[in-house]
Amino acid sequence: QVQLVESGGGSVQAGGSLRLSCAVSGWMINMKCMGWFRQAPGKERESVAQINSGGATTYYDDSVKGRFTISRDNAKNTLYLRMNNVKPEDTAIYTCAATYGNICPRPDFVYWGRGTQVTVSS
Numbered sequence: 001q002v003q004l005v006e007s008g009g010g011s012v013q014a015g016g017s018l019r020l021s022c023a024v025s026g027w028m029i030n031m032k033c034m035g036w037f038r039q040a041p042g043k044e045r046e047s048v049a050q051i052n053s054g055g056a057t058t059y060y061d062d063s064v065k066g067r068f069t070i071s072r073d074n075a076k077n078t079l080y081l082r083m084n085n086v087k088p089e090d091t092a093i094y095t096c097a098a099t100y101g102n103i104c105p106r107p108d109f110v111y112w113g114r115g116t117q118v119t120v121s122s
Contacts (some may be wrong), residue, residue: 001112002026004096009116014087021029022079022096022113030074033104036081053102086120094118
């Protein structure tokens with residue numbers, strides 16, 4: 001059974017930092033594109049960042065470029081999202097996801113975590 005479990009969310013003031021982690025079990029991530037998504041109240045889910053299988057190539061939504069960094073540790077089967085200089089508009093449920101392909105970006109993610117809440121206060 002494939003499981004993706006996020007951690008590291010919480011409440012933070014604007015300008016602060018958080019690091020989200022996504023531990024994957026039941027499935028090896030080393031040859032797969034991985035991604036972080038978020039959904040704010042009343043809004044559709046959006047892609048925040050994606051990283052290709054080797055970790056050398058990353059993609060970011062314009063709203064987080066220069067502030068967020070996606071990374072992965074294939075040996076630990078874990079995905080990360082470093083969030084710096086957070087803003088109130090970053091408030092959302094952040095979810096990690098996995099797909100069968102190794103090239104990013106892509107829309108066809110098949111495995112999803114349950115998400116972790118990030119709340120940024122001004």
